[in-house]
Amino acid sequence: MREANTSSTRSRISFYSISLLALGDGFAGITFLFVGLAVRGLWINLIATAFLAFLSVMFFGMRFLLDIWTAQAPERAIRAREEAEEERQRQERFRATLERLRAEQLQREAASAETPDSPVTAVAQPAADIDTLAPPPAHIDTASADSAPPSLPLPVTAQRPTDTGAAAVFMPSDQEGLVAAQTGTGNQIAADVDTSTTSFGSIYIRFYLVLFATLFMTLNAISWPTGLRRAYFTILALISLSFWVPQISRNVQRNCRKALTLEFVIGQSLLRLVPFIYFYAYKGNVLFADRQPYILIALAAWLWIQVVLLASQEFIGPRWFIRNDWAPPAYDYHPIxxxxxxxxxxxxxxxxxxxxxxxxxxxxxxxxxxxxxxxxxxxxxxxxxxxxxxxxxxxxxxxxxxxxxxxxxxxxxxxxxxxxxxxxxxxxxxxxxxx
Incomplete structure (x- = not known):
């Protein structure tokens, strides 16, 4: 938090990476609390550690997440406007395709009506249908045709209003609350996207919901069969040790580096690997879990692959391992x-x-x-x-x-x-x- 004290640095940090780190601290704190209740001899030590973990989550982790969320608000607004524009263009293409299909259908119906198969069909055709096929008189304009009673249908050759796709802009006298609306089939897309729909308060609630849901699922998984329980804890460990993946992805998307210091990356990786070493490699652990050295080696290798990728992104380049067309274009700050x-x-x-x-x-x-x-x-x-x-x-x-x-x-x-x-x-x- 001290190193990332500017908005430019916070904009480079992945929100989801810090969220995974905070979730890991919260899960560790609650686990220490339950284990301390079960093992009386470790009550003081585990309760003190759980208190420090909760302090890290509630006062430091969530505060840092709030700072990152605030610094990245303009980026989310731009992305929301781009998504709204893409949705508007998609609806325009859909309406244009629909209008083209309707026009082709009307042309086919008009061609089939003007060229009957036999003279008997033409004679037997109702007079009302023949009147609809006849062109309107020259002195009758479109406005008068539109004002006709509903009982009289419009001629086939009458000009119909077309949707040009232009946005109707409504500006009040005080120039406040400017709304740019797109006229369509009952749906209006606002040009100014409200970025406060997903506030940080909802993110705060989701964070604790995910934390307690994972905790209750883990407590329930203790009574599962051995194979299913082992698979669940392995997947949970793999997800909890994938906290650098969102940061790698963000470096690629923004073509930025030096988001996190190497001391922080290496230190967090070592500290968060220690509990897995204890449970997967130490036979006399407090939960009496079986030793699984191969799974531990796989988890450690996966974590250090992420660390190596982060370090290579800082020294070589954020996009050195992907093709240029796999990521959006970005400015090269170090041109040749x-x-x-x-x-x-x-x-x-x-x-x-x-x-x-x-x-x-x-x-x-x-x-x-x-x-x-x-x-x-x-x-x-x-x-x-x-x-x-x-x-x-x-x-x-x-x-x-x-x-x-x-x-x-x-x-x-x-x-x-x-x-x-x-x-x-x-x-x-x-x-x-x-x-």
Whole structure:
């Protein structure tokens, strides 16, 4: 919570990962409470641990979840508007398809009525039907046809109103409560989606409902047959140790990294693996559970796979293990700079050596570095250019940064060293975080 004290950091953290961590603390606290009631000798120790677990959940975990929920409110609003727009477009496509099918059906009916199979059918046709097929008089417009009594049906050739799909906007005199409604088949889609429908209060209630439902299911599973009970506890352990999966998914979706510190990830992984080691590997555990080392190895391997993926997302990239079209497009904060592309329009703040400032000997170079800052910058730029880099002056911290630039005609460096070299800078205002 101390490290994630800004809105930008909280927006990168997965809400569901912290929820799983808080659920694990709450489940552990209630379990300690029940075990303390059963084992009198461990009453003080388990009750104190249960109190600390509840304190962690109620005052710290839920508070942190509230901060994350508040920081991610604009993102949910944008996603809700996109879903509403997709729903509106889907309904428009459905109505357009329905209108096209109706028009085709009317054309088929009109064609079959105008070309009868035999003259007898045409003579036997009722007069009312023939009148409906006849075109309306020239002096009768559509408005008069619409105002006709209900007993007289409209002609087949009469022009019918079409839905253009335009939204009707109603603006009051005080310009408050602006509503943009879409006219349709009885359903109106509001353009301004109310994001307060799922408030944090409902999330708070759902959290404790899931916690107590899992607890009662676990207490009931103790009396199940051995095979079914073992499968239930294995699935429950697998779900409880999958708390880094939502964070990995969020890093991929937002193309962000450094959401959680490695100390926090490794520390939480080790601490939450300890109870499973106790119950699955220690024979004399308090619940007299059977030793299951193979299941323990599988659970530990699954957890550390998540840790390795999180670490690789921070150093290599959030989307290195998936295809580009599997995730929504995102801005690349560490682009590959090429000399042929940057030569014509070099960024502002480039420090290039000039003929007047470049020293010609080590002695002159040292004197120049002590006397003139501009000459020293030119020497640094000349040295960096020999390493395949260029020196840029950061507009925020006013420091010279060496940025790797690929030479004209060269191929991009896709090795781990090349990727980490690009991580040392970030264009525009992102450079403040890196420096």
């Amino acid at each position: 700079l090429r000399e042929d592309e940057e030569g014509a329009t070099m960024p502002l703040g480039l420090s290039e050596p000039t003929s007047n400032s470049a020293p010609t000997s080590p002695l002159l170079e040292r004197r120049a570095s002590l006397s003139s800052p501009m000459t020293r910058r030119g020497s640094i730029a000349k040295e960096a250019k020999g390493k395949g880099k260029r020196v840029y002056n950061c507009a925020i911290c006013f420091q010279d940064l060496e940025v790797p630039v690929i030479e004209a005609g060269g191929s991009s460096d896709t090795t781990v060293a090349g990727i980490l070299a690009r991580r040392s800078y970030m264009p525009l205002f992102g450079g403040l975080d890196e420096v």
